[in-house]
Amino acid sequence: MNINYENVQKSLNEYGKYVLNCIKKENGSSLSQEQLQTLDRLLSTDFIVVEQPNKKDIEFFSNQAGITDPKEFSVEYVPSAHGGRTKGDNKIHIYPYTKAFSDCKTENELLNDCVDNIVTHEIFHYFIRPNLYDEEGTIREEFGHFLTEGLVQHYAETFSQNHNLPTPKSNYDRNVAFVKELLAGLPDNLSKEQVDRIVFSYNQNDLLSASKNGKQLYDRFVEDIQFKNDVSSFIISIGENLGMDRNDKKLAGIISHYKKATDKKIVIADLQRNVEVLFKEDKETKDKLMKDLDEIVPSKENKDKRIDNLDKKFKKVDTPKKLVLKPQKKEKQNKKFKAISKQKNPINSKFKIINKTQQNDIGLENAHDMQIDSASLDYSQSGPTLSK
Ligand SMILES: [Zn+2]
Numbered sequence: 368m369n370i371n372y373e374n375v376q377k378s379l380n381e382y383g384k385y386v387l388n389c390i391k392k393e394n395g396s397s398l399s400q401e402q403l404q405t406l407d408r409l410l411s412t413d414f415i416v417v418e419q420p421n422k423k424d425i426e427f428f429s430n431q432a433g434i435t436d437p438k439e440f441s442v443e444y445v446p447s448a449h450g451g452r453t454k455g456d457n458k459i460h461i462y463p464y465t466k467a468f469s470d471c472k473t474e475n476e477l478l479n480d481c482v483d484n485i486v487t488h489e490i491f492h493y494f495i496r497p498n499l500y501d502e503e504g505t506i507r508e509e510f511g512h513f514l515t516e517g518l519v520q521h522y523a524e525t526f527s528q529n530h531n532l533p534t535p536k537s538n539y540d541r542n543v544a545f546v547k548e549l550l551a552g553l554p555d556n557l558s559k560e561q562v563d564r565i566v567f568s569y570n571q572n573d574l575l576s577a578s579k580n581g582k583q584l585y586d587r588f589v590e591d592i593q594f595k596n597d598v599s600s601f602i603i604s605i606g607e608n609l610g611m612d613r614n615d616k617k618l619a620g621i622i623s624h625y626k627k628a629t630d631k632k633i634v635i636a637d638l639q640r641n642v643e644v645l646f647k648e649d650k651e652t653k654d655k656l657m658k659d660l661d662e663i664v665p666s667k668e669n670k671d672k673r674i675d676n677l678d679k680k681f682k683k684v685d686t687p688k689k690l691v692l693k694p695q696k697k698e699k700q701n702k703k704f705k706a707i708s709k710q711k712n713p714i715n716s717k718f719k720i721i722n723k724t725q726q727n728d729i730g731l732e733n734a735h736d737m738q739i740d741s742a743s744l745d746y747s748q749s750g751p752t753l754s755k
Pocket residue numbers: 488492516519735736
């Protein structure tokens with residue numbers, strides 16, 4: 368597709384200004400003085416940048432994804448779009464050449480995709496920021512992203528409904544469901560204007576305490592995150608026991624797949640099956656892994672302990688549980704791994720169940736934000752079909 372980037376940028380800025388004027392008219396009374404100033408400032412500039420393919424962005428986003436080796440820099444790390452904080456210039460950036468837009472056949476389709484799914488969502492990010500002051504690497508930060516995307520997407524969807532526009536697509540269905548429950552728990556006597564003011568100005572703590580559902584919803588969120596982190600660590604353990612590098616891309620793909628599952632029992636059962644097959648001939652490792660897997664099932668006791676420790680730092684992907692093999696054993700594992708690789712790729716052939724659906728999971732269809740973390744990943748309602 369031939370894209371006239373200048374045209375696209377001009378049209379999107381015009382549309383963006385229309386959205387801003389609507390927000391000013393419809394939500395102006397719920398915005399702070401400062402927010403109104405932000406809005407007016409945006410109206411006086413071209414605040415949407417439509418990017419052409421360039422090396423600098425590929426490097427920038429590869430770096431953000433933790434890739435430091437220039438040989439591994441790739442356009443796949445460039446998001447479809449992001450808001451003003453990613454590059455620190457307070458502008459919305461859109462990358463029409465990325466995979467997310469590959470379905471667009473004409474410039475018009477591209478424009479429609481941006482108008483329907485990106486612009487309104489990104490604009491609400493300017494006014495809904497409940498997580499600004501949180502420390503990096505904490506559950507609170509992760510929750511802040513999760514909550515922000517939920518609120519932003521919820522407001523973008525409501526805006527579209529009120530203006531007879533198509534519902535914006537996103538990977539935030541679960542975030543939106545969470546937010547709807549949270550807002551439903553606000554006192555009944557609040558006007559829409561008051562609810563909007565809460566959404567536009569409260570931080571996450573105040574939002575949680577304002578809603579009678581806040582605590583319960585938050586506890587559920589923490590439990591889910593902890594489970595996902597445990598599963599990630601466990602998959603890394605499996606990989607390392609097979610002689611793989613913990614940063615292997617295949618492992619990342621498998622982790623991403625499991626992070627989307629909502630049914631914990633299915634996840635555990637599926638991992639058990641895989642351990643059973645992969646370590647059939649290594650009883651010691653198999654037993655050890657099975658034991659670790661048992662501990663992942665959230666017990667009441669673990670859960671309470673975790674909730675007490677909320678504000679302590681934790682790594683997004685914990686180091687694997689103690690599965691460090693003795694040197695001679697590791698050697699044996701590696702040999703075994705190599706032996707299997709010679710015949711066929713062990714991961715591809717044995718992680719069969721996983722690989723069947725894995726391809727869809729690595730590229731997020733509508734990941735319009737940079738903060739692609741487990742909190743903002745799509746959680747399909749029924750979970751992936753892991754079993755046949
Ligand atoms: Zn967003």
